[in-house]
Amino acid sequence: MFDELKEKEISYIDKIYDLIKDKNLTATVVTFGCQMNAKDSEKLLGVLEKSGYRIIENEEEADFVLFNTCTVRENANKRLYGRIGQLKNSCTLNKNKIVGICGCMMQERDEVDYVLEKYKHVKMIFGTHNIYDFPHLLYDILSSTYLDKENKKVIEVLAKTDVILENLPQLRKYPFKAGVNIMYGCDNFCSYCIVPYVRGRERSRDASDIIDEVEFLVRDGVKEVMLLGQNVNSYGNKLENSISFAKLLDKVSSIEGLSMVRFMTSHPKDFSDELIEVIKNNKKIARHIHLPLQSGSNKVLLDMNRKYTKEKYLELVNKIREGIKDVAISTDIIVGFPTETDEDFQETIDVINKAKFEQTFTFVYSKRTGTKASTLENVSTDAEIKNRFDKLLEVTKNVGEEQYKKNIGKVFTGLVEEKDIIDGYLTARLSNNALVHFQGEKSLIGKFVELELKESKGFYYNGSIKN
Numbered sequence: 001m002f003d004e005l006k007e008k009e010i011s012y013i014d015k016i017y018d019l020i021k022d023k024n025l026t027a028t029v030v031t032f033g034c035q036m037n038a039k040d041s042e043k044l045l046g047v048l049e050k051s052g053y054r055i056i057e058n059e060e061e062a063d064f065v066l067f068n069t070c071t072v073r074e075n076a077n078k079r080l081y082g083r084i085g086q087l088k089n090s091c092t093l094n095k096n097k098i099v100g101i102c103g104c105m106m107q108e109r110d111e112v113d114y115v116l117e118k119y120k121h122v123k124m125i126f127g128t129h130n131i132y133d134f135p136h137l138l139y140d141i142l143s144s145t146y147l148d149k150e151n152k153k154v155i156e157v158l159a160k161t162d163v164i165l166e167n168l169p170q171l172r173k174y175p176f177k178a179g180v181n182i183m184y185g186c187d188n189f190c191s192y193c194i195v196p197y198v199r200g201r202e203r204s205r206d207a208s209d210i211i212d213e214v215e216f217l218v219r220d221g222v223k224e225v226m227l228l229g230q231n232v233n234s235y236g237n238k239l240e241n242s243i244s245f246a247k248l249l250d251k252v253s254s255i256e257g258l259s260m261v262r263f264m265t266s267h268p269k270d271f272s273d274e275l276i277e278v279i280k281n282n283k284k285i286a287r288h289i290h291l292p293l294q295s296g297s298n299k300v301l302l303d304m305n306r307k308y309t310k311e312k313y314l315e316l317v318n319k320i321r322e323g324i325k326d327v328a329i330s331t332d333i334i335v336g337f338p339t340e341t342d343e344d345f346q347e348t349i350d351v352i353n354k355a356k357f358e359q360t361f362t363f364v365y366s367k368r369t370g371t372k373a374s375t376l377e378n379v380s381t382d383a384e385i386k387n388r389f390d391k392l393l394e395v396t397k398n399v400g401e402e403q404y405k406k407n408i409g410k411v412f413t414g415l416v417e418e419k420d421i422i423d424g425y426l427t428a429r430l431s432n433n434a435l436v437h438f439q440g441e442k443s444l445i446g447k448f449v450e451l452e453l454k455e456s457k458g459f460y461y462n463g464s465i466k467n
């Protein structure tokens, strides 16, 4: 499917290469937000590199700067505008400099209008639904800049798409691990979340295409993959040859040469017993599950449209912990949802104490225009929400530390990811997602090592190689 489109996009990469090959141009992509955006940025960087750009990090120096945006939280928008404003000067100095914006934020009409009015130096805008068309859009803006010498802008945001176009060039951050999209969009409409509006309805990739991609990555030196989707547990629901996420995970993990499979994100309402069984029986699947709770109050969960109760969530956590030995569970929690009272917040604290999360990502509710929750009245003051947030940090820190301490003295296998900030030290990630800092040679990066955990530092360990 989409073969012709893929050929067309690749032909634009060739055209760009011919157009800029003697110009010694540089490019950078600045990424905001989640793992899905990080993955999209690898695709954007892959196209830029294949087109003849030298990839650098400095956005002031780069001839082409693309901001891949996130709109889940309001402060991400503010940070973006600050950075775009700062590039005005370098655009005046380098008349051919191109600043572009893409990603979730650009799916919102108001934000696009705001950019066009306030930031005249932004020359290119596209959204999440036509990211596959990046080579074409890039060629358009480059030909107007270098051939026609016009001050044209390329603005193209689609309301929706059915296109799933994979296997264009990618520039992976790590040679030994990679993210693999298994689905796009979300059908859940949690009342606070903008994702279904900006990423569209759920679309799953064919299992055979996913397997082909992972096999290709393994041949290219990848040892660990992370299967990515907004709600991986509903993978395949709308496919003609429908298969469950558990079956897909089983198939991927049986690929020879692959050592570790992770996945992100799970919605608690769709987490099946079949999935627990598959993970339990397959050591190649990471002992880590990210299971967003959001709130422990049944009333707030209903208002959030999460479709589970506190009791169901805790039942699931128990099943996971009983079924999968050494598993770590991480979660997301929102404080200050409009209908949350102090009593509701206490219910959240109760779940944290019972579920004993190894790691908790905490957020203050951020109102997103267009969502159902944005029409609700706030029942709490800012000061009350701030108190709850402080309490949440304290409780989650204590619970996490308690869990981490349980593994001190044990030996685990970890994939060495990078150099530590301390000279002579490296950082590895264990199957349960914990990070370990230890002394070692740079040559170990990309390899699995046995590590003894010596000391817990809250959210990471100090350890040493087990000889």
Ligand code: SF4
Binding pocket: 186, 187, 188, 189, 190, 193, 194, 195, 196, 230, 231, 267
């Ligand atoms: S599951 Fe809910 S929170 Fe997650 S992306 Fe979908 S709508 Fe947003």
